[in-house]
Amino acid sequence: MGLIDFDPGQFSARLVLEKPVETADGQGGATIGHEVVTSLWARIEPLSASVEDMAGAGRVTITHQVWLHSRADIAAGMRLGKGTRRFVIESARDPDETGRFLLCRCREEAQ
Template sequence: MARIIDPGRLSVRLVLERPVDVPDGQGGVTRSFSALASLWARIEPVVAKADEAAGAVPVTVTHRIWLRWRDDLVGGMRLRKGARLFAIRAFRDPDEAGRYVLCDCEEIKS
């Protein structure tokens, strides 16, 4: 059974952004992001994973982010909290009741 949270615990203000692809004139596209909505959420850090690459140790931080139910989420969207960016990797309705969306996110560098 999925863990459900009290709606009062959605205490972080985030901006939901959608990708916008603009042709670059050479057959490719330039991707930018456009704000879609401002919403309340709960952010739960899950794990930090370090991978060694070329002598550096980049760290990937993953989070679970709870939102009120939305039916307009699609792949490629991200969430923003100030300068912090969270790429939405997967999302689901944790109890199939249409109350919340639970997003599995990866914090990315801007």
């Protein structure tokens, strides 16, 4: 596999990285919220959009690949935010195994 190289100007989306946080609900369960970890620069590329029929209503699923500078603290289940949009990280990998970039496959949450 060859080295991946980008013009630094392609990392033009300012995102926030959020991690899930459980809060006790007082009845033995928990609610899951999200806490901001940091902000970072990224490159977002839409991949696909599909429509599912659920209970007579169409539900659209949009997937993206998001390129980031390498970080050790990113894992599936975290999410990235851009304004009111949220991208749930489904997987993260080093695409050329050099430790420079992370390629995250994300699913955009419906608002």
